Amino acid sequence: MSPTHVRPFALIPSRSLIYLPPSTIKSRASLSVRNHSKVHCRSSGRMSAVPVDIIEKSKQLAAWTAVDNHILPADKIIGIGSGSTVPYVVERILAQGAEVNKGRVFIPTGFQSRQLIVEAQLTLGDVSQYPVLDVTIDGADEVDHELNSIKGGGACQLQEKVLAEAAKTWVMVADYRKNSETLGTNWKQGIPIEVVPFAYAGVLRKLHSIGSPTAHLRMAKMKAGPVVTDNGNFVIDAPFAVEQMKEPAKLLTQLKLITGIVEVGLFCNLAKAAYFGNQDGSVTIKWNNGRVEQISKE
Secondary structure, X not given: OOOOOOOOOOOOOOOOOOOOOOOOOOOHHHHHHHOOOEEEEEEOOEEEEEEHHHHHHHHHHHHHHHHHHHOOOOOOEEEEOOOOOHHHHHHXXXXXXXXXXXXXXXXXXXXXXXXXXXXXXXXXXXXXXXXXXXXXXXXXXXXXXXXXXXXXXOOOHHHHHHHHHHEEEEEEEEEHHHEOOOOOOOOOOOEEEEEOHHHHHHHHHHHHHOOOOOOEEOEOOOOOOEOOOOOOOEXXXXXXXXXXXXXXXXXXXXXXXXXXXXXXXXXXXXXXXEEEEOOOOOEEEEEOOOOEEEEOOO
């Protein structure tokens, strides 16, 4: 497959968070940087109003820094994840220039990331063609102090985990609201669990019996019936008590043994680093060796 050329951009030096030309990507996430309305976010159990533009700028800073540090010219097979931060990842990749990108192949985790790759006129590939990836950058719903994470708010956890495990380097990008000490602190919806449709009732009964009495089928908002994943499955959201969430790898193993569950939105022992954009324009980086790094916007 011959690569598709993109419009040329100047190569941006590592960690230089400067203004870029408008991206060709047309997504609600990237456009919302200019939206100065307010949204409610959950912090420490309380609801607070945060300007949308601050949150979006935070996501952009995290994404740009992660790309600068981990997607190098030598990286040719690149996984593109899902979520509201990912459009900024693609934006920064485009800024590396057409010459750098023409020899690359980009692997999506789902419909959203596939559309981002196509609209950016980058070369689209499939994980079945490229089972080993140089690097994958993905979003996260929440990340704990050991880089365990909850993913699946967008119902793409199966594809996301396949690409995470296929990558030599897997990195997460998010805003400051996703940075927690223990999973479940800010993400209250529960662990997203993908399940085959005919087994969902039995899976729910099992989840209720092992510590998630409020586990429920995720219902669609603009259609009658449940959310259906790209793989044709249902999604169950299962909140667990804090004591169980303190041992996410143990809980993951317990959930994976339930017949009918396809994949669980707990990602454990996979990430090299997680990047969080902060309200003050800085970026916090958590590394898998326990080191925490703070990079200022300067």
